[in-house]
Amino acid sequence: MADQFGMVAHLAGQALRTGWYLGLHEATDRVTDVLGRDLPRYRPSGPVPSTRQLMQDLGKLLLMDAQNVRDGVYPSPEGEDGPLFRQVRRAVAMFADLPEAMRRRKAGEGAEVASLPGASELPDYFVQNFHYQSGGYLTDKSARLYDVQVETLFLGAANAMRRQALRPLSEAIRGRDQRHLSILDVACGTGRFIDQVAQTFPVVPVKGVDLSLPYLSEAHRFLAGRRCVELLQANAESLPFADESQDVVTCIFLFHELPAEVRRRVAGEFARVLKPGGRLVFIDSLQFGDRPDFDGLLEAFPAKFHEPYYENYLGDDVEMIFADANLVSMASWNAFLSKVVVCRKP
């Protein structure tokens, strides 16, 4: 009974939250439509889901999420967006930034961040803006805006999609002494997933790596007070960890921003640092064929948002990449606009 009550309370909270982000999504769409009225319309060749279909899939994700809460897989999250005043301030800042982002879109400007301090030490594929965002991954402002932008884009479902990784994670570590495990989140960004792990498994040591110092600083702020969390700057292509040192590696929303050959190097690193029997839990965008009736939506995405490697990612075979790295596929499922892939190192 208490679990059912928890599930309903969680669903109600998430419905409110989704409403807030749906409102922001609608409003940003209107503003960008006005600012971009002179831009040509992209007509995808594949099928595009109706709003109703999208809402149904979003509803399915929220239901899976609530069932996980009911089943005790993870608790209903606390403070997942930070304090309300900060949320509102950041939403306002996102709107204030839209004209600049639209100017870059019209100019087809994707690499202006290459002239920022520190950019020359970073890989070329990284030193770009994604989604025409101001500052790419190289500024504090970008790090502050990232989460409200991502949640707005995904209709408030980004955190719920990330939480899908918690079920396979908990299956991997169930019954083990959690104080002596090691979980590594590769490309942890602003630390939202690490916060979910820390709320679910407070004594498990979790490390997060990312190339972006401003994003790591934002993660530090967001995760302040969480014990057992360590953050460090590192390139996913050469992780600073010993062979066979990690029980679980997670990686969320990274691969679609990497060139094909880099995806393969990063997968090789996952396999290298995992202990035998260790798990990889991977989440990223749906790919062509995962939801054939969504293919046109995926195809249109890079036309609207600067995503230099997304088109290639859509047709790449993620499970084959992991198989080539000697990681054995265990499970895979769609979660709204994302897919979850779970692999095991033999």
Ligand SMILES: C[S@@+](CC[C@H](N)C(=O)[O-])C[C@H]1O[C@@H](n2cnc3c(N)ncnc32)[C@H](O)[C@@H]1O
């Ligand atoms: C789309 S964000 C995803 C962040 C986070 N995992 C999330 O769930 O929001 C991609 C992240 O990958 C990081 N990144 C990109 N290339 C990287 C690389 N080669 N090594 C480490 N981090 C990288 C970026 O700095 C950024 O924080």
